[in-house]
Amino acid sequence: MQSYAPPIDDYRFLLTEVLGFDQAMAELGKAVDADLAVAVLEEAGKVCAERLHPLNREGDEQGSRLVDGAVQTPDGFAQAYRDFADAGWTSLSADPAHGGQGLPFVLQLWFDEMISATNLSFGLFPGLSRGACEAIAAHASEELKAAYLGPLVIGEWTGAMALTESGAGTDLALLKTRATPNGDGSYAVAGTKIFISSGDHDFGGNIVHLVLARLPDAPPGVKGISLFLVPKYLPDADGGFTVRNAMSVGSLEKKMGIHAQPTCVMHYDDATGWLVGEAHRGLAAMFTMMNAERLMVGIQGLGIAGGAYQQAAAYARDRVQGRSADGTRGPVAIIDHADVRRMLLNVRAFVEAGRALAGWTALQLDRAKGHDDAGERGQADALVALLTPVIKAAFTDFGFESAVQAQQVFGGHGYIREWGMEQYVRDARIAQIYEGTNGVQAMDLVGRKLPMAGGAVVEGFFDGIAADVAAAGDLVIAARTGEALALLREATVALRGAGVDATGAAAVDYLRLFALVAMGWMWTRMAVAAGAGDTALHSGKLAVADYFARRVLPQAGGLAASISAGEGAIMALAAEAF
Template sequence: MPIYNAPVQDLQFVLHDVLNVSSSDVDGYGELEPSFTAAVLEEAGKLSSEVLAPLNPVGDTEGCTLENGVVRTPTGFGDAFEKIKEGGWNGLDLPEEYGGQNLPYVLSTAVGEIMVSANMAFNMYQGLTHGAISAILAHGSDEQKAKYLPKMVSLDWTGTMNLTEPHCGTDLGMMRTKAEPQDDGSYLITGQKIFISAGDHDMAENIIHLVLAKAPGGGEGTKGISLFIVPKFMVNDDGSLGDRNPVTVGKIEEKMGIHGNATCVMNYDGAKGFLIGDLHKGMRAMFTMMNEARLGVGLQGYAQAEAAYQNAVAYANDRLQGRDVTGVKNPDGPADPIIVHPDVRRNLMDQKSFIEGARAFTLWGAKLIDAAHRAGDEDAEGLISLMTPVIKGVLTDRGFEMAVQAQQVYGGHGYIEEWGMSQFARDARIAMIYEGANGIQALDLVGRKLAQSGGKYVMAFFEMVKNFIKENEGNEALKSDFLDPLKAASKDLQAAGMFFMQNGMKNPNAALAGSYDFMHLFGHVCLGLMWAQMAKAAHGALDAGTDDPAFYEAKLTTGKYYMARQLPATALHLARIQSGADPVMTLAAADF
């Protein structure tokens, strides 16, 4: 069975050496002392390695079943869910008035990585609930918050978000689900939604569905969409549960992965719903859920890669095959462990350098969210809005690739289910698709986010990179290995942006055909900046004296690998972008 151990030291390094969270003046960050965050992360790690990770293959093998209209979760999931509830893990960053602990989102994100690595399918039950809570917090009335949030924060009730329909995914303007207004101010919701993660299960008393639907008078397209709270069981004024609402599970989808999570077809047959937020403004409320979800999905990408990588490293150290070409390393055995071979090392270094860079990138993004929400920092809000499609798109693409590379380390054993490596690849695959497929993320980045506020935030990012390089140009330990490659990569990104400016208006396809490459080019520069910052922090720790110099030396070696072997991919992406639309668009549709 696969192993998993929480990378607490790595998380602590990012939180404290790189992001310096406890010195931030953002509300709540003063509590994030190293001893406190370590205690939280270690406890999350213990729960994840002892309870959640052993259930990961169980969920994959058993899956969920639909019995008499009720979804049954895999063996052990219910008991594990009770432990999550007992620990208050879902409410870590949620308001105290609803039963949460009001700690910063950055710490919740770090905990989230641990739990997703241990059992992605299981973690989605509380993850979707957290997104629904965020939408109600942002757009719900005081009455709705008081009625639903305490039970959702405690996980007595869970939540979902219902967007997709059989005939429309990204193009929500084609939605057919209807909301018919009633005299008492409620609405009757009728329609079908598909791909609803955690749409039903047997671990909570009630499920609070957030459903997009069209109410009369809203007009065509997305302008007519509103968001509704539709509970599985009606909630009485005293908080007790009432009658069953006519919302049912049509079926559970059979999927490539995340078998332990129930992905449901949901049928709404005149189910009673309650408007959340303004009428015909459901898209705005929905994006409250989507933006949080997209950062969480980016996290899923690298978290699955982390779990797969840990197992690949263990296997590479144990598996004996061939001899080191520079000399025998295991003279008492019939062969050397495969970790001595350069191509296996390349494989593992690809994984390690990506995962550690992605971790820093995601936690930096979470810190921006805290600055936006806790300190009202509009610049932080704009910057994380720009970064969200990059975090989601790049980290899930690369996370899946790294899970496959970890599988490759096992050779034929990686293809055999008993070793568990295929599950990491299969589970990671969905992250590239849901919460906005990655091609849509690239279009969002190029078509909307770059021009946001007149390009203010992308220019701010360029300035951030420029200032970091300038501030550290006298540091010879950083210059050739980190600053010079970062400068070259940043110039590639700026050149790509200039190409879009010069060509995009007269030929929009010239920009859109290069959008996917641009997203990945942007992602490489972000990871390069993270690695440069981590290198600076590692040098600082070594210069100050540390009890664990090997940890920081390994950080520097890993960072140098990324800058030398991965970051130069920006030149390839730029060349593709500058080839324009013709190579992509010239072939007639009939000739494919």
């Protein structure tokens, strides 16, 4: 397997020539410029390439193990995490009020991309902890914030999210875990949760579980769910956290991928916990964490695709097979074959556009949190909400497809463990499932996000794309993006007020069409910037933008036709005939 090369030149290009990073930071009053941002990303890339990537394959082969009721992570993981936390990487974008560094979220998101490219299983530990911090900071009492946020931010402790039960997955209204008041402000939490990533480990320190449960007086359905902070270790008489709580790992899930990540069945046996936020409003509090995690999961798909691309491109340059197309040379490297180039360009066209769209979205998140103007904050927050299901679902779909295509470049060698490509495929698959399956994300986009502000949010987003396309001149990518945008606008109008079956039938295709247009928009912006440059990076951008316009964006027509076909063909077959 090739070593990992952090895409620093691409990050620099996006920050300085495409996304207007310095101006965005100036508007937010942040003393961060592109030079500092690139320097941080360079150091982050070294961590990923030199520390995390070498652990990835061995971690996959060893897996996490349950020994005498405690989780043991693969060799090297615990020390790597301690070094990671001690170097301050867990606090990169966290609020300085809680011990964080307060750096722009775009650096965090691109760091997550590099972590996912090199060691997806490892990345879940700090990623889930960051989500737990956001939920606690937004909803918990001042006492809980004071006790738990500091150690979580600096990585001394870690976090986990406990939603799913065997009978309650997507439909959380069915969950049965109970929480009974203890009379002292705490609660006794009783129940079993499954699929709990990072539920236990051997890194040391506390593990803070955020658990959904029902109070005795809870109304039925999702309106009766509350959120509780349930730590592995409780405070002792001296203020330390040494008292073992009544929670345990029942088993570890045996999974297709992410073997090094301990995915736990957790038992809460009247474990002591504290209410986070208001009673019966736990779902709203948990969604603060889940929305952060959904962005992170989308970036996992992007990272996997980027890591797999690097391996496949290097292999294609070195692997000698067959003759040249004109028959005059041979044997030649397989990079000379059109079909191999097609697969590599499909992956690269997604990775570079996805990276740009992730960066743009991250800057909107910074605006939503830090802009002086309330109107600007609200507009940016709405755009992040609109794009979150798109990034989660489309990036993980394209990420898995990219991993498969990169594996295909290797032929038979891609199917055996030695080259590492089969691990990319196995690891990538979970990202389409957890934190809300991609079908659920598509329904969220169509059913909840398109109607925001009476449709003004999505129309404003489309108008922004149209303006950039119009300003791009006669570039092929601009013209093709404009054509796809027109199809997307038509589909958006058609879905307004559609019935449940019609919406469900169209949602996945609609989300993919939306993502293609958004990536075409990013390629348009990158092509405009690249046209003013004269380096190999700039010429490469123009070539891949043209490929995306001519070979990828035509999918928009087929998706639009599928959307307009309605639900009839899907619902016609009787249920018993399946």
